[in-house]
Amino acid sequence: MTVWQPTDDGFADLTSHDSFIDGAPHNTFARLRREAPLVWTDWTDGEGFWSVTRHADILELNRNFKVMSSARGIRMEDQTYEEYLARRTFQETDPPEHMQTRIKVAKAFSKPVIAQFEDQIRDLCVDILDQALSDEEFDATKAIARQLPMRMLGRILGTPDEDLEWLVEKGDALIANTDPDFTEHVLDKMDTDEFRLLPFNSPAGAELYVYARDLMARKQAAGDTSGVLNLILQPGPDGSVISETEFRNFFCLLVAAGNDTTRYSIAAGIQAMCHQPELLDTLRSDDIWQTAADEIIRWASPAMYFRRTALDDLEMHGQTIRKGDKVLLWFVSGNRDDEAFDDPFRVNLARHPNRHLAFGQGGPHVCLGMWLARLEVRVLFEELVRRVKSIEPAGPHKFLRSNFVGGLKSLPVRVSLN
Amino acid sequence: MAKITWKQADGSAIEAEVADGTSLMEAAVANSVPGVIGECGGCLSCATCHVYVDETWLDKIGLADEFEDAMLDVAEAERREASRLSCQITASPALDGLVVHVPEV
Numbered sequence: 260m261t262v263w264q265p266t267d268d269g270f271a272d273l274t275s276h277d278s279f280i281d282g283a284p285h286n287t288f289a290r291l292r293r294e295a296p297l298v299w300t301d302w303t304d305g306e307g308f309w310s311v312t313r314h315a316d317i318l319e320l321n322r323n324f325k326v327m328s329s330a331r332g333i334r335m336e337d338q339t340y341e342e343y344l345a346r347r348t349f350q351e352t353d354p355p356e357h358m359q360t361r362i363k364v365a366k367a368f369s370k371p372v373i374a375q376f377e378d379q380i381r382d383l384c385v386d387i388l389d390q391a392l393s394d395e396e397f398d399a400t401k402a403i404a405r406q407l408p409m410r411m412l413g414r415i416l417g418t419p420d421e422d423l424e425w426l427v428e429k430g431d432a433l434i435a436n437t438d439p440d441f442t443e444h445v446l447d448k449m450d451t452d453e454f455r456l457l458p459f460n461s462p463a464g465a466e467l468y469v470y471a472r473d474l475m476a477r478k479q480a481a482g483d484t485s486g487v488l489n490l491i492l493q494p495g496p497d498g499s500v501i502s503e504t505e506f507r508n509f510f511c512l513l514v515a516a517g518n519d520t521t522r523y524s525i526a527a528g529i530q531a532m533c534h535q536p537e538l539l540d541t542l543r544s545d546d547i548w549q550t551a552a553d554e555i556i557r558w559a560s561p562a563m564y565f566r567r568t569a570l571d572d573l574e575m576h577g578q579t580i581r582k583g584d585k586v587l588l589w590f591v592s593g594n595r596d597d598e599a600f601d602d603p604f605r606v607n608l609a610r611h612p613n614r615h616l617a618f619g620q621g622g623p624h625v626c627l628g629m630w631l632a633r634l635e636v637r638v639l640f641e642e643l644v645r646r647v648k649s650i651e652p653a654g655p656h657k658f659l660r661s662n663f664v665g666g667l668k669s670l671p672v673r674v675s676l677n
Numbered sequence: 678m679a680k681i682t683w684k685q686a687d688g689s690a691i692e693a694e695v696a697d698g699t700s701l702m703e704a705a706v707a708n709s710v711p712g713v714i715g716e717c718g719g720c721l722s723c724a725t726c727h728v729y730v731d732e733t734w735l736d737k738i739g740l741a742d743e744f745e746d747a748m749l750d751v752a753e754a755e756r757r758e759a760s761r762l763s764c765q766i767t768a769s770p771a772l773d774g775l776v777v778h779v780p781e782v
Binding site for chain 1 (some may be wrong): 694721
């Protein structure tokens, strides 16, 4: 079995979600890094944009938040100011405003606080794997990768387990809003602007709004003031509180972003073990658990890009990014840059240092949930290799139709147990 | 320029000449100082560049501002009086000879 290889012709249209249905078009990103590291793309469905594909350039621009603003939208699609205000979370703000909100939940997602979840995560993993591995063949995304972040989300939000399938279905409809398997309202094929003021331009946002309102009412009635949902409602250091709209958007963000990225990291890790069987032996024999999770997450790079908007002119590679231009930081490309990583198309679980960008490292918006994601990935694979002797593909896999979130929505595998 | 020393809990140390205006986090990453990571690039979003300023230098370095103070609560290692996020300390001739201690985690 060979390592997964990109199949694009090197000239994929980055504006088309269909360019990503066989995985990220890595031949295109490799060509861009080599020949056109800062490149302009015209777009028929909106304003054109710059793409930044080299690791070093992404780091340089990501930290320059005074020029590279998140407060005009963070996806390729354009938003009116009205839509921006209706749909934003602190992800779509710049420092210092960003910090006023982030600081309220930073401790709850900090490494030492998240570390306390390890036993709980392990119990969930044991439960999930006992069930999944009772079959010889199964879809590893559905049976394993989807399960763990979904059940942890319930612990983080304080929601009943029986609500989780519904919540995650709605979260998928939001973040996978370009894939017909996850939503009837496919973003680039919609003929209505009815949902433009809802998170991710999706009617699922309205359903999650109602759920969040009812959940908070139930918590209030029970006198329960614990958890991140209550923390985010506290005043920030300057006394500011977030609006009700922003609270509900934060809830949608947790349900959507807190789920799919870890799911697709786990799925990519399992697929890597199909293609590089030696990884299973490495995990069993070596003490590489301090580095393995980050390498799996680099390999997966589920959040493929985030967008910034230039607040001033900026020179790079002999070209001028003009004030007002959209700039896409392609983290998925930076994570395969051979200037930054030795043999980037191989999974090396002992890779250290591993300065990958899958969490948007190097800027103020670095993933709030990164310690939780790392812990979930590590514990899941610890428990998996304890049980599984070998794992191989049992049919064609399918990637999500999205140029924003990259991941295996189905991954049929066959396993043999220890 | 300032000569900066990072001391580890095991007694080992790394020394470097750091250019004026460079943060101690950036200098630590450039010199592969174990335990100083700087995930957010110095934007006060992660607390992975936490150090303890040597007590002989505390007066000269000064205190954390409001956001840094709040983020120090997020750091992995125990917070002490000498705790600072090293992305918020910038090298200058006045800091020549500064010693910081990397927390053990």
